[in-house]
Amino acid sequence: xxxxxxxxxxxxxxxxxxxxxxxxxxxxxxxxxxxxxxxxxxxxxxxxxxxxxxxxxxxxxxxxxxxxxxxxxxxxxxxx
Numbered sequence: 001x002x003x004x005x006x007x008x009x010x011x012x013x014x015x016x017x018x019x020x021x022x023x024x025x026x027x028x029x030x031x032x033x034x035x036x037x038x039x040x041x042x043x044x045x046x047x048x049x050x051x052x053x054x055x056x057x058x059x060x061x062x063x064x065x066x067x068x069x070x071x072x073x074x075x076x077x078x079x080x
Contacts, residue, residue, distance in 0.1 A: 002070070003027065016076055023069040030066040033059040 006024060014020050033052070037059070040049035052059050 014073065014076065019069065019072055019076060023066075023073055026062065026066040026069045029062040033062040 006020075006027065033056070037049040037052045040046070040052065
């Protein structure tokens with residue numbers, strides 16, 4: 001859902017280019033981290049996938065950064 005918004009017409013209305021670039025980058029990083037976990041599940045390595053989701057610094061940092069950028073975007077539209 002967010003990806004469609006970011007890459008669609010609505011995303012073009014945000015004038016904060018730095019924020020949009022950060023949001024795109026953090027979205028990509030989060031999806032990469034999540035994809036690693038899903039790949040492990042598909043390979044039957046559920047415990048390894050859970051380790052990534054629950055204990056991986058890469059996953060946590062990607063998730064935190066993405067959520068932070070989404071919050072900044074929300075605030076930028078609320079304050080406009």
